[in-house]
Amino acid sequence: MKDLYVVIVGCGRLGSQLANALSRLGMGVVAIDSSDSAFSGLSRAYSGFRVEGDATEPAVLRAAKMDKADLVIATTRDDNVNLMVAQTARTLFSVPRVMARVFDPKRERMYRALGIEPVCPTVLAVEAFMNIIRNQEDKADAS
Amino acid sequence: MKDLYVVIVGCGRLGSQLANALSRLGMGVVAIDSSDSAFSGLSRAYSGFRVEGDATEPAVLRAAKMDKADLVIATTRDDNVNLMVAQTARTLFSVPRVMARVFDPKRERMYRALGIEPVCPTVLAVEAFMNIIRNQEDKADAS
Numbered sequence: 001m002k003d004l005y006v007v008i009v010g011c012g013r014l015g016s017q018l019a020n021a022l023s024r025l026g027m028g029v030v031a032i033d034s035s036d037s038a039f040s041g042l043s044r045a046y047s048g049f050r051v052e053g054d055a056t057e058p059a060v061l062r063a064a065k066m067d068k069a070d071l072v073i074a075t076t077r078d079d080n081v082n083l084m085v086a087q088t089a090r091t092l093f094s095v096p097r098v099m100a101r102v103f104d105p106k107r108e109r110m111y112r113a114l115g116i117e118p119v120c121p122t123v124l125a126v127e128a129f130m131n132i133i134r135n136q137e138d139k140a141d142a143s
Numbered sequence: 144m145k146d147l148y149v150v151i152v153g154c155g156r157l158g159s160q161l162a163n164a165l166s167r168l169g170m171g172v173v174a175i176d177s178s179d180s181a182f183s184g185l186s187r188a189y190s191g192f193r194v195e196g197d198a199t200e201p202a203v204l205r206a207a208k209m210d211k212a213d214l215v216i217a218t219t220r221d222d223n224v225n226l227m228v229a230q231t232a233r234t235l236f237s238v239p240r241v242m243a244r245v246f247d248p249k250r251e252r253m254y255r256a257l258g259i260e261p262v263c264p265t266v267l268a269v270e271a272f273m274n275i276i277r278n279q280e281d282k283a284d285a286s
Contacts, residue, residue, distance in 0.1 A: 004276075013246065013247070013248070013265045014265050014268050014269060017248075017265065017266075017269045018269055018272055018273075021269065021273060022276075071276070073272060097279065099272060099275065101268060103156065104156070105156070105160075117275055119268050119271045119272055119275070121264035121265065121267060121268040122156045122157050122160065122264065123160075124264060124267035124268060124271060125157050125244060125262050125264040125267060126157060126160045126161055126164065128262045128267060129161055129216060129242060129262055130161075130164060132242065132260055132262070133147075133165075133214070136240065
């Protein structure tokens with residue numbers, strides 16, 4: 001993988017794990033969160049930056065050098081914040097690749113139409129539960 | 144797959160989608176939620192039962208006939224509620240298979256030790272984001 005400059009918005013469980021994983025791969029990472037305590041999820045090995053502030057304010061995104069970003073990932077717990085951040089990244093900062101966590105599966109299609117790659121944890125969890133049920137049933141049938 | 148009798152605790156986005164999917168497969172499903180409005184996520188084709196009540200009260204679980212369940216899935220937004228419901232299902236109602244949504248990835252090992260199959264949406268989302276990033280980089284390298 002190339003060295004990417006990645007801005008991660010929201011440093012909760014999901015954001016901090018992504019920041020840690022991408023930092024481990026040697027990528028340049030900036031994590032933004034409105035709460036300083038959120039950064040406690042970053043590992044000791046995390047070598048990126050922390051920006052404390054409201055990511056719906058363009059000044060905060062500028063401080064995170066979003067204009068230089070190869071990739072922006074919006075991971076807050078609020079679909080509307082994630083959409084706003086992702087659209088700002090696409091339109092105002094011309095970021096080539098933008099991804100977003102989305103809680104409401106009905107939004108996925110709209111996100112794709114806007115050039116935002118959605119990841120829906122609920123859909124992934126439904127699939128995971130259904131796969132476990134199917135696999136256990138297959139085992140029971142085979143025994 | 145065999146016909147299972149499944150009790151789903153929590154009828155939010157995840158619970159209602161699971162209820163709809165399992166009902167579609169012809170399984171007997173009961174969905175429990177403390178809020179009547181949560182059941183609006185159930186599809187018209189949903190042929191299972193709805194039980195309104197607090198699933199941390201054994202009387203509510205008894206009303207859902209948890210003692211007859213082949214499978215219990217705890218899907219609320221609260222890890223502690225899910226753990227309590229899952230343990231009650233295992234110990235008080237001797238349910239053979241119990242699964243739970245878990246938000247804190249650090250709990251997964253403990254759940255397995257207790258005979259509860261965990262599904263962690265955060266872990267799944269991290270994997271999904273990392274896979275998208277890797278695949279796009281691979282494509283860029285190949286071109």
